Amino acid sequence: MNMSEFERWRRDVYDPFVATHPERKASFETSSDLTLPPTFVEGDDVGPGEPPYRRGIHPTMYRGRLWTMRQYAGFSSPKETNERFRYLLERGQTGLSVAFDLPTQIGYDSDDPLALGEVGRVGVPISTLDDLDQLFDQIPLDRVSISMTINSTAPILIALLCALAKRRGVPIEALRGTVQNDILKEFIARGTQRYPVGPSLTLATDVIEFATESMPRFHPISISGYHIREAGSTAVEEVAFTLANGIAYLEQAKARGLDLEQVGRRLSFFFNAHNHLFEEIAKFRAARELWYRITGDRFAMKDERARQLRFHTQTGGSTLTAHEPENNVVRVTVQALSAVLGGTQSLHTNGADEALSLPTSESAKLALRTQQILANESGVTEVADPLGGCPYVEDLTSRVLSAADELIREIDKRGGTVACVENGFIRGRIEESAYRAQVAIDDGSQTPVGVDAGAEIPDAPFTVDTSIEAQRCDQLAQFRQGRDSAAVEKALVEVSARSKAGDNVMPSLISAIENNATLGEIARTLSEVHGEFRDDQ
Template identity: 55%
Template sequence: MAAEVRIQEAEIRQAQRRWQEAIRDAPQRRPRFETPSGIPLEPLYTPADVEIDYLRDLGFPGEFPFTRGIYRTMYRGRLWTMRQYAGYATAEESNRRYRYLLAQGQTGLSVAFDLPTQLGYDADHPMAHGEVGRVGVSICSLEDMRRLLDGIPLDRVSLSMTINAPAAILLAMVLALAREQGVDWKQLRGTVQNDILKEYVARGLYIFPPEPSMRLAVDVMAFCHRHVPNWNPISISGYHIREAGATAVQEVAFTFAHALEYVRAAARTGLSIDDIGPQLSFFFNAHNHFLEEVAKFRAARRLWARLARDRLGATRPEAMMLRFHVQTGGSTLTAQQPENNIIRVTIQALAAILGGCQSLHTNAMDEALWLPTEKSARVALRTQQILAYESGVADTIDPLAGSYVIEHLTAEIERRAREEIDRIEAMGGALRAIETGYIQRAIAESAYQAQQAIESGEQIIVGVNAFQIEEERPELERLKVDPAIEEAQRARLQALRARRDGERVSALLSRIEEAARRPEEPLMPLFVEAVAADATLGEICGVLRRVWGEYQPPEVL
């Protein structure tokens, strides 16, 4: 049989060479074709271009190496979670949006916080002026969290929070609220992003230096492993790395380099990959090159399974599964002809689904202009629902498997990502690569090359550098955030501080300060106790700033 396959491949290659010779002088749209990651694309692919050992490289859904999906029945058993990212202005306004989206068929919540919250400042801090409620909801205390999640059953709705530097404190608020409502922590399902490494290389919303930041991240992982077993204590994010300008290959490689760093840090506290692997989640981007994106997700799943088994020593299948959320590419959206973004988002969402995501957010068409309105958020959600219920793509598992070009790109992305991970490992790991600026420089170089391609016209962006029209500001409904929100939030904080037990709060903040000075001391139990006593986010972060200081990034360009 093997001999017959080799003879057939030789015949195919011979016929392919004849065909290529016949088209040698045929006109082509451009001199070379390649993916955004720089992977060359041949005119077509045949079985001779793809070297696959089916059982080793593909296998079956729910079985190692999980190339074809992490669950045996995938979407035939259960569709992906439709989780729209939302949050703005006050807790009440955001709560109304969450209720609206749930009523429209959304199946999970994803909370966007404003910049002061993400940087650990209360709304009345001078650094928060002008930013309260602007790009997300302002959450300063358990009282705010109570209003944000009012009427939302924490034991039945999956909750995701995009928060990193102060992630432990926001999670503590959710846990304190659950306890207050009589919800067993074992019933809670959701995710806290808690990925500080990508903040240093791509997003910039860090507070503390790497060492204490890693301590906080691992503390959350350990606490959830012991007390909140159905919660994902970290979502290791390639999304923001891609938004900063990385290629698809770099997105996978840098994300997994960070993941290796987190797992090894957890191992130093006694947690093995088999302990925490089943609670790890990942967060990827979906961009416009449909074929590369589908292959990227499949390659990532296979690569992580092999890294978890071969480098981290995982023995449990659940610890080797790559469970990931996808958000469509914010940086691909255009302010010009914004209705075109609906098409872009549909292509990206389809790639994520065909790539086997577990959870998906689809961007709204107006996000390059302002915060999404109810209508644009609904259209984005309807995009997922039409793909789920009308397109048929969820009715069979991994439908593009066996496509010559998809399998070629899947193998090539895995190979290139592994080589990049090996370079980082040779430097001493992701933390060392961040300290030296290696990852930051690599992302910046890729971003520069991508921008050059757009400016030269090599990369067409419809409505931006081609097919432009004369247009004024689009006549779309616009969501506005009232400036009075900041003053109202300040007033709430003042009233909270006046009525709480100030002595108890001071004592708890002192205990947090003492614990922060002892590297082995767990902080999560103290955070839960402090927020339950109405200590604020800014007060707790202020204590940690005094002990640990603030991170100053290196010059990398």
């Protein structure tokens, strides 16, 4: 009799992997001493850790290593955010994720008139190298991986991070983490774009090129479906539009002559975990397989690691209700479970109070504890891709995959991703889905539990200290006074010259930061070259 597929998988995939990547325990057993196999491989199926990776990118998945617990946080000031970071790290969080305020995200210093009322509201303000130093005070840059949700100003934040590493004597090669740097989805769904589409893509590609060459442990982009889903898309649209953006970035990299096998290894993705447990699980599995096919079919990529879709997940913020916010703990738990059953590499769980305000430290802790309970108590980590082979899940996975594939082909027909970002096709599709979802809520066919439109919503549990704005203005005034303004000017002229020449701007940005230019000054210099985005919706 032929060897079963499980035995084949065990011999060819699992055993060689475990030899170099031991599992967390010698064996996994239930309370009844039933030993759990590493996975199940039925019929002629493939196992986890082998192409097309529908079943996960690693043979052992969470038997080997748990996902990274990475809570997104930032507010008020670098000092207060640093305190929240250390609070979360002390409670077992395993990676950092920085939320920046809107002025920082769009490229305005805290003392810019356009920043008025926005400083420190939805994230931490960072205008100078000193700010970043304070943000990561007592946090070893070479030992904690750092994720930064920053897009328009991603090149500037990477320059700041590199300059900080140099200041602290940490080689930039040692920096670990991810920068979002996904500008296309800003135009589609998130709204922090600063420059027109073309130059924005050039800047994003500068970061990818720079990190691929100089930051070997850093992911220079996180191609994000999260915000596309938050803006109202369906699960299929989330997969299709995210992977379509991925195609656009690879095309940019290819046009610049970068080695796609190298770039591919550095890409990461970011998805939403929404309400429908099984469709979400199917979505994650489908996205992985479809990306594997795309990298082969469209880009002739061969390197297996370069073709694996690695992703972060965040539970769906727009599913949270302001009414009876404690119910959100249960929503977050089910959503987080879908991400784990779908094979995520890292996870953020939302705070229960986030329909009301930023989370308090107590609710941020509860959100982290939710992940820890799933990881350490529920047992869902002990068999890789535990739902693999389940007819319902496999069928739904295949259908999400083919519907997303079809939608990507529709984008091709309409001139490709960039054309469909510019002509509003993608936005139009998302808005239509958002409308249908709202109608379903309003007509009672999809009513969230515990929502009574007539009932009072609770008070906001968290408020940002508004005096921070004036303090930051004073600090920046002092900073500007104490620096060599001729050196700043010279460094900014160099940024401008590199941009105009079409060179990679990254080295000039690092030098500008080291000469005490601010984020806002650099962003403005780039806008003088590239122009400003205008929302002509």
